[in-house]
Amino acid sequence: MEQEEMRMLRENIDEFCTRNIADIALKIENSGIPQDLVAKLAGQGFLGARINPENGGSGLDEDSYRIVLERTARSSPSVSMLIFLENSIFSPLYSHDGSALREIASGTSRGTACLFDYLSGQEDSVKMKSGKAYGTVKYCLMPDSEYFLVPSDGSLYALKGKPRQNPLPRLGFRGLGYSGLEFDGSDAEKILENAHAMIDEVIAAASKDIAAIAIGMAGATIDKAMEYSRVRTTFGRPLKDYGPVAFNLSDLKSQIDEARNLLYSASSDPLSIKIMAIELARKSSRLSLQIHGGYGYLEDFGVEKFYRDAMSLSVFFGTRGEDLKTLSKKMYGETAGII
Amino acid sequence: MNFEFTEDQQKMREKVREFAQREFTPELAAKFDMEEKYPEELRKKSFEEKIIDYSDPWKVLIAIEELCRADAGLGISATVPYFGEEIISLFGSDYLKEKYLAAVNDGKAIMGLAVTEPGGGSDVAGIKTFATKKDGKYIVNGGKMFITNGTIANFFVSLIRTSNEEKRHHGLSVLVIESSFPGFKSTKLRGKLGVRATDTAELQFNNMEVPEANLVGEEGKGFYYVMTFFNISRIFVAGQGIGIAQGAYDRALRIIKSRGAAYSNNEEIQFALADMATHIEAARLITYKAASFLFNFKPDPMETSMAKKYAAETAVYVAEKALEITGIEGISSDLERFYRDAKILEIWEGTSEVEKLIIARSILKGGEN
Missing domain, CATH: 1.20.140.10 (Butyryl-CoA Dehydrogenase, subunit A, domain 3)
Incomplete structure (x- = not known):
């Protein structure tokens, strides 16, 4: 990307952040990202920054996307983390479901990948039985999501529904919420066999x-x-x-x-x-x-x-x-x- | 050189540890942190159980360490009702001791120290809050910032400008100000990063009348009194640092051990634990050395500042390391509170920068060893 283009993009995003985020940054910390800001982020194409345009995303190149992350993090790291979770983690792991990605890109739904248990070497404690999920996720960022990606027995499952939340101490990114989850019969769909390599790849990328x-x-x-x-x-x-x-x-x-x-x-x-x-x-x-x-x-x-x-x-x-x-x-x- | 505490002092450590384990439950610590509420009941309990025993300053230091090891917010709240007491006990009149200190020592009142102003904390001599004398009273106007116990204290020992001298610190005096005086207003400061159970406020004095008898010691000597106090209180802040560091270390060690030998045999983890333990031990030794000078009535400001600075930095260092090596498990537990609590120690009672200035000036003034 040319320097001049990068500069202009930075200025545009800074202007957006000044107008829409800076004044409510503290409110975001204390009560979460308001839905009207989510709509504006979607309107700018940030929530679907790396999602294919066919699925309602903006298909930004890597540099432009990182400029979005960098500049939004200056005003609100929670907002930046929301954009990151949707584009860098959830979407690559859930790329097969175009309608869900459209919901994510438009800000009508949120998707979170519950990977912290796996990344910290904890045993899978969510088990799947006849298309339903039972058990607990210890650590989940953005627990108010509609879609949850949960590793279990080497595979990755997509879970829908509203699990019970067990609030955790929240050191950072308070605007997104952080808690444990309890699934008791949520719909579960296997989306990836032998998922660990793919998860590691997504994190590395x-x-x-x-x-x-x-x-x-x-x-x-x-x-x-x-x-x-x-x-x-x-x-x-x-x-x-x-x-x-x-x-x-x-x-x-x-x-x-x-x-x-x-x-x-x-x-x-x-x-x-x-x-x-x-x-x-x-x-x-x-x-x-x-x-x-x-x-x-x-x-x-x-x-x-x-x-x-x-x-x-x-x-x-x-x-x-x-x-x-x-x-x-x-x-x-x-x-x-x-x- | 004797590195051992007396049996009596050891017993005090055990007693305070037992008290903290019993009373500072994880739920309670989380609740007061979340709600930013002062734990009045705990203050009363700690008083009833004589957790702070002023008959032996070592016991006070030990108690602060153990309470902060359990939880800094609750621990400091339980020890802070007496904050600033030494200024009256060392320099105040019998009238002030009787009228004000007696109630604090009986557990019936809470006091505070009001020095810092909105315009400056480190530059103590730059204080602008001003008192003029009229009809045997001081009329005080101005304000104070970041005042511990600001909305709960019954009275404050406050550093106030009573005259404009060429040397700024010569114009400062200490007055005892009651929160019930007309013209006094306090506003709680919310949204602190840590030590959220402690009460912090901004104070405003608007044409507040203070009786002349509430002057501590002599006019114009306030700066000296407050600096003398800081040379005492900084030892106890160092104790807070040791406690927070030890508490963070305890929790990290517990998590590491729970992961089994395969994890704790990793040298990266072992070196981190060794570094943390060494820092804590060094902080303890330097603090006890500075404390031994002070408690034998030979305070050494350089040693005191070294102790406060090093113990504060140790608390931050150990809390950071503890989170680093425990990862997601650490930040999702009460260890994260230690990380938030620790940072204040590098700021209050003299920032680390102020401590470095004191140390450097002492070095440059002194001769060669």
């Missing part, structure tokens, strides 16, 4: 998408801190005049800019970018919160959510340790780091 969210969060939180450091004074001088403040912020900002360049470079390694971007999101949010002091600790300033979300993002789709194991295997060309 999403590395740069996750990096886009992380870079959006890192960039936003550092920009907020830089802005604050210009106007906040202590001992009679703006914070930015103090070396440790300016140096640390400048250092991180330059690293984020470099990571962004790598993200949109076709030759960069997706997993490396993911690891780097998540680390930057964590470091940036911690520094930003610190620079904002007591105000940063309050939700009103819109900084603390990045601190929570960055940590959540760092464990949702593979922890740093798991990613490094995969990276080591690639770098060595053989299994490494297993002891």
Whole structure:
């Protein structure tokens, strides 16, 4: 994608976010993403960004899609995560059902893939019997969805219906909800045999998408801190005049800019970018919160959510340790780091 | 050099641990965190069971550690009714001790410390809230920010400007302000990242009349009194840090062990556990060293700041590591609360940056070892 096109796309999305998300970002954290915003996201083609146009999606190219993720994450990581879950995770695993994808792209339904139990090595506890699902999913992001993809006995099933929710502590992405699920006879359809390889593939293919969210969060939180450091004074001088403040912020900002360049470079390694971007999101949010002091600790300033979300993002789709194991295997060309 | 606590102090640790395990149930901790509500009943219970025993400051430090190890929000809430007491006990008149401290020590009143202002926390000498004298009273105008116990305290020891001196800190005094004084207003601050059971508020003083007898010590000495207090309180904040770090570590270890030997034999996990345990031990030692100076009436501000800074950073470091190695299971458990709670320690009672300034100035002022 040409630089000029990318710039224009960024500006358009930023304008959309300023008009539709920025002012309600706190409300999203506390009460979820309102349906009228979901409709607007669908109207912009974001919810079906990577869904084939035949199925009601906008069929965006990878770079454009990642710009959508990055820029929306700046205002609301929860909104960005919604777009990500539908396009990077649910749709590739549920590509055979055009009508469901149309519902997702239009914002009339939501679909979530309950993969955290599988990714964290837990036993499958949802069992299928005569086309019905019974049992519990321990961890589910976006539990208010209409469609649930659940691995069981090596296969992947699509479940419909409203399972009972067991609320969990919600560290990050509070706008989406997070809970355990109890299925007691929901309709279940097997959509994939030997699904583990496919799930792993989908997660691996999403590395740069996750990096886009992380870079959006890192960039936003550092920009907020830089802005604050210009106007906040202590001992009679703006914070930015103090070396440790300016140096640390400048250092991180330059690293984020470099990571962004790598993200949109076709030759960069997706997993490396993911690891780097998540680390930057964590470091940036911690520094930003610190620079904002007591105000940063309050939700009103819109900084603390990045601190929570960055940590959540760092464990949702593979922890740093798991990613490094995969990276080591690639770098060595053989299994490494297993002891 | 003796690294052992007395039998009496050990017993206190066991007693507080038992209290915290019994009273700080996971459901209760989650409820008060969610609702951002001060646990008044727990405060009363901790008072009745003499969880905070001022007869031995080591016991207070031990209690803070153990309570925060169970839950920082509830733990700090149970220990904070006395916040700022040392300023009156060290520098206040008998009248103030009798009128105000007696009620706090009887568990009948809650107090708070009001120093930080909306315009600045680290620059304590930059305080703008002003008091003028009229007819034997102070008339106070201004406001305070991020005040612990702000909507529940009966009174506050507050740092206020009583004159404009060339050296800004020479114009500051401490006044005892009752929340019942006309002109006093407090507004609860909601939406904190962590320690949500603790009460935090913004205070406003509008032509508030304060009796002259409510001046603590001498006019113009307030900055000195508050700094003396911080050299005490920071030891206890370091205790909060040790407690939060230990609590996060306990939970991570429990999860790791539950996954069996195949998981805990992984060196990545083992190194993380070793790093966490080492940080906690180092934080404990530096805090106990600074505490031993203070409790023997030889406070060393540099040691105190090192302890507060290091223990706060340890709490954040250990909570982060704990979530890293426990992954989805960790962030879906009460461990996530420790991550949110820990961060405040790098901010309140002197940010880590302020602590570094104190340490650096002490180093540069001192001679070579």
